[in-house]
Amino acid sequence: xxxxxxxxxxxxxxxxxxxxxxxxxxxxxxxxxxxxxxxxxxxxxxxxxxxxxxxxxxxxxxxxxxxxxxxxxxxxxxxxxxxxxxxxxxxxxxxxxxxxxxxxxxxxxxxxxxxxxxxxxxxxxxxxxxxxxxxxxxxxxxxxxxxxxxxxxxxxxxxxxxxxxxxxxxxxxxxxxxxxxxxxxxxxxxxxxxxxxxxxxxxxxxxxxxxxxxxxxxxxxxxxxxxxxxxxxxxxxxxxxxxxxxxxxxxxxxxxxxxxxxxxxxxxxxxxxxxxxxxxxxxxxxxxxxxxxxxxxxxxxxxxxxxxxxxxxxxxxxxxxxxxxxxxxxxxxxxxxxxxxxxxxxxxxxxxxxxxxxxxxxxxxxxxxxxxxxxxxxxxxxxxxxxxxxxxxxxxxxxxxxxx
Amino acid sequence: xxxxxxxxxxxxxxxxxxxxxxxxxxxxxxxxxxxxxxxxxxxxxxxxxxxxxxxxxxxxxxxxxxxxxxxxxxxxxxxxxxxxxxxxxxxxxxxxxxxxxxxxxxxxxxxxxxxxxxxxxxxxxxxxxxxxxxxxxxxxxxxxxxxxxxxxxxxxxxxxxxxxxxxxxxxxxxxxxxxxxxxxxxxxxxxxxxxxxxxxxxxxxxxxxxxxxxxxxxxxxxxxxxxxxxxxxxxxxxxxxxxxxxxxxxxxxxxxxxxxxxxxxxxxxxxxxxxxxxxxxxxxxxxxxxxxxxxxxxxxxxxxxxxxxxxxxxxxxxxxxxxxxxxxxxxxxxxxxxxxxxxxxxxxxxxxxxxxxxxxxxxxxxxxxxxxxxxxxxxxxxxxxxxxxxxxxxxxxxxxxxxx
Numbered sequence: 001x002x003x004x005x006x007x008x009x010x011x012x013x014x015x016x017x018x019x020x021x022x023x024x025x026x027x028x029x030x031x032x033x034x035x036x037x038x039x040x041x042x043x044x045x046x047x048x049x050x051x052x053x054x055x056x057x058x059x060x061x062x063x064x065x066x067x068x069x070x071x072x073x074x075x076x077x078x079x080x081x082x083x084x085x086x087x088x089x090x091x092x093x094x095x096x097x098x099x100x101x102x103x104x105x106x107x108x109x110x111x112x113x114x115x116x117x118x119x120x121x122x123x124x125x126x127x128x129x130x131x132x133x134x135x136x137x138x139x140x141x142x143x144x145x146x147x148x149x150x151x152x153x154x155x156x157x158x159x160x161x162x163x164x165x166x167x168x169x170x171x172x173x174x175x176x177x178x179x180x181x182x183x184x185x186x187x188x189x190x191x192x193x194x195x196x197x198x199x200x201x202x203x204x205x206x207x208x209x210x211x212x213x214x215x216x217x218x219x220x221x222x223x224x225x226x227x228x229x230x231x232x233x234x235x236x237x238x239x240x241x242x243x244x245x246x247x248x249x250x251x252x253x254x255x256x257x258x259x260x261x262x263x264x265x266x267x268x269x270x271x272x273x274x275x276x277x278x279x280x281x282x283x284x285x286x287x288x289x290x291x292x293x294x295x296x297x298x299x300x301x302x303x304x305x306x307x308x309x310x311x312x313x314x315x316x317x318x319x320x321x322x323x324x325x326x327x328x329x330x331x332x333x334x335x336x337x338x339x340x341x342x343x344x345x346x347x348x349x350x351x352x353x354x355x356x357x358x359x360x361x362x363x364x365x366x367x368x369x370x371x372x373x374x375x376x377x378x379x380x381x382x383x384x385x386x387x388x389x390x391x392x393x394x395x396x397x398x399x400x401x402x403x404x
Numbered sequence: 405x406x407x408x409x410x411x412x413x414x415x416x417x418x419x420x421x422x423x424x425x426x427x428x429x430x431x432x433x434x435x436x437x438x439x440x441x442x443x444x445x446x447x448x449x450x451x452x453x454x455x456x457x458x459x460x461x462x463x464x465x466x467x468x469x470x471x472x473x474x475x476x477x478x479x480x481x482x483x484x485x486x487x488x489x490x491x492x493x494x495x496x497x498x499x500x501x502x503x504x505x506x507x508x509x510x511x512x513x514x515x516x517x518x519x520x521x522x523x524x525x526x527x528x529x530x531x532x533x534x535x536x537x538x539x540x541x542x543x544x545x546x547x548x549x550x551x552x553x554x555x556x557x558x559x560x561x562x563x564x565x566x567x568x569x570x571x572x573x574x575x576x577x578x579x580x581x582x583x584x585x586x587x588x589x590x591x592x593x594x595x596x597x598x599x600x601x602x603x604x605x606x607x608x609x610x611x612x613x614x615x616x617x618x619x620x621x622x623x624x625x626x627x628x629x630x631x632x633x634x635x636x637x638x639x640x641x642x643x644x645x646x647x648x649x650x651x652x653x654x655x656x657x658x659x660x661x662x663x664x665x666x667x668x669x670x671x672x673x674x675x676x677x678x679x680x681x682x683x684x685x686x687x688x689x690x691x692x693x694x695x696x697x698x699x700x701x702x703x704x705x706x707x708x709x710x711x712x713x714x715x716x717x718x719x720x721x722x723x724x725x726x727x728x729x730x731x732x733x734x735x736x737x738x739x740x741x742x743x744x745x746x747x748x749x750x751x752x753x754x755x756x757x758x759x760x761x762x763x764x765x766x767x768x769x770x771x772x773x774x775x776x777x778x779x780x781x782x783x784x785x786x787x788x789x790x791x792x793x794x795x796x797x798x799x800x801x802x803x804x805x806x807x808x
Contacts, residue, residue, distance in 0.1 A: 025589060029608040044598065044769065077585025079596045095585055097596050135770045142772055151612055155605025155698055156775040163590030181481025181499055185429060186567030192483045192501050194448065201559025204433040208555055294563065298556055325756040352729040352795050365448065366539045368546055371560040391756050397556065
């Protein structure tokens with residue numbers, strides 16, 4: 001048996017980002033930048049008013065109250081065409097450029113207007129002005145390669161005047177569940193068969209991680225048919241199989257992949273749920289063989305497939321590199337030599353601290369428990385018994401929009 | 405001025421879920437269930453082996469070691485066609501149904517095989533068997549209406565044999581940024597103009613929240629053109645405008661909407677960034693007018709637009725209803741009478757607790773700071789000065805896959 005960390009290291013060892021593609025900013029949500037985005041302009045390009053009010057020369061409002069002459073008005077998008085002379089002010093609106101000579105804005109609530117005479121009652125030289133370039137300057141890198149783009153990032157790229165972006169190609173992931181006992185939802189189900197949850201769940205998982213799934217269909221436990229389906233996966237960026245990887249006699253997946261010329265490793269990994277894993281290469285295509293139990297499949301996908309997809313995307317997720325923790329809501333027994341991933345729910349205690357409660361039943365066939373779980377508790381091999389209240393490492397599963 | 409809570413209450417007051425549509429399970433990721441999903445089958449349908457090994461009668465292994473006669477083999481997806489007699493065992497694989505009469509599985513590691521004689525060295529009556537229905541039973545509601553579907557939920561719906569799902573229609577949201585000073589990225593930019601970040605950012609925001617954006621284009625500050633563009637929004641589920649809602653003279657949006665027959669409220673909201681907000685109805689279409697500053701726009705979208713989209717979707721996000729907190733990394737001054745949303749970064753201290761550090765500059769025009777922020781610190785009106793280490797409410801912005 002090898003450890004989770006060693007398996008992950010071997011899987012990620014040969015993974016390199018796929019090539020870039022150029023896409024419209026309008027399609028950029030959730031895509032991973034393949035190149036830095038440098039600002040094509042300075043923002044704001046000139047000193048601008050941060051409020052609705054009057055642009056003045058700071059020296060003119062050093063002593064208050066000060067009455068100045070209104071000589072014009074400048075809305076956002078327009079410009080006052082003259083330099084402001086001493087004693088003059090200009091009506092100005094939020095986002096409008098300051099006239100030459102002006103360096104201060106007096107907000108309208110602090111003024112009294114009588115014809116073209118405006119009395120400034122409260123002001124401070126230099127106030128309510130956004131200096132040129134306070135947001136960014138032309139040439140500044142505003143977004144780095146590897147960033148998975150949020151709506152706010154899309155806004156920043158837009159403000160930097162980038163209508164097209166270079167992003168990582170979506171990894172095309174062929175998915176091949178196996179087993180005579182497995183049928184797709186809605187198809188006729190025999191008395192000893194189960195409905196495939198692995199195929200649809202993995203396809204959705206790959207999509208949520210930024211990949212493009214190709215569900216090849218369910219492969220039967222028959223060497224020739226399986227081999228034909230495996231061969232159809234050539235040309236994709238990754239092949240993921242489920243099932244057929246146990247220590248029993250029905251390890252057809254390994255044989256079929258071997259017959260297709262795959263160089264392969266078969267590992268027993270010291271983890272629960274999980275354990276059997278196939279990893280290798282079919283020509284240029286990396287192959288990840290996940291266990292067949294639906295819970296093991298998705299837990300192994302979260303542990304191994306997601307980082308592999310991130311590596312193919314070149315995605316950098318800085319916040320997620322810190323390992324989150326939560327307080328145990330109830331004690332946990334000592335762990336054996338396998339790394340445990342315990343399905344659990346999250347809540348908050350009266351003090352606002354995050355708490356985590358393991359489900360009493362952890363059977364790796366129970367997809368209902370997995371779907372309801374908010375997180376996995378990560379228990380290292382040989383971990384001693386943990387009392388309620390202890391901080392434990394968790395892997396949040398994310399019930400939000402497109403969380404995993 | 406009205407409070408954030410009061411504004412939210414008024415905005416959500418009239419919002420009802422849009423009608424449902426029926427979609428394939430393959431397209432269900434991130435969609436919101438419009439109806440409960442009831443299991444169409446019992447899972448597992450019969451007692452099944454949880455391991456690779458031998459199916460036996462519990463009474464035959466009450467005393468160990470026990471040597472039994474192997475009378476057959478049953479892989480997953482097949483069935484042993486006879487009842488197991490005393491003294492008999494059957495080779496069985498994970499996921500295969502137990503033969504009639506068998507109630508126990510002995511794992512292969514605990515056996516010794518000699519021809520058709522199998523000696524059981526370690527066993528416990530009833531072990532390694534998954535009872536019928538331990539995951540769910542036919543008719544059980546496995547997923548509730550309002551659930552935003554994760555990959556694991558897709559797997560559960562598949563296991564429950566649901567190839568089609570009833571989900572909320574995606575709200576179609578027309579987006580109309582306004583202002584002569586605003587141009588789209590890549591278009592010619594005049595010396596006093598800025599590039600629109602609000603349009604692309606809001607479109608991505610709506611998509612991340614499960615809606616379908618329609619970017620109408622940037623409306624100029626000219627009554628007739630604006631009115632024509634507003635009229636084009638009829639028939640959508642929601643119209644969102646940005647800009648043109650200040651207290652100055654350029655409030656063309658309100659006038660144009662009014663001319664098109666909109667019943668409207670104009671509110672000053674006691675919040676920062678934000679403040680001016682328009683809300684009303686253009687015929688049957690609710691209209692949300694957000695401020696024009698890019699940071700105010702997205703913060704107001706997070707506070708008001710996201711819950712409104714959730715209401716149109718009928719989405720229930722139970723975990724997010726609890727208000728997360730983090731420890732202040734540095735002190736905060738007392739707050740005035742406006743609710744403050746302070747851009748901040750998240751980290752973890754040595755003890756693993758979440759900490760939050762406000763950015764020193766909070767100017768509402770700085771999209772670079774907003775993009776880099778991990779969270780907003782929520783400061784209630786009149787909040788007293790908070791020392792470093794105090795727990796404060798945060799609104800995480802989520803830099804993950806499709807986070808906001």
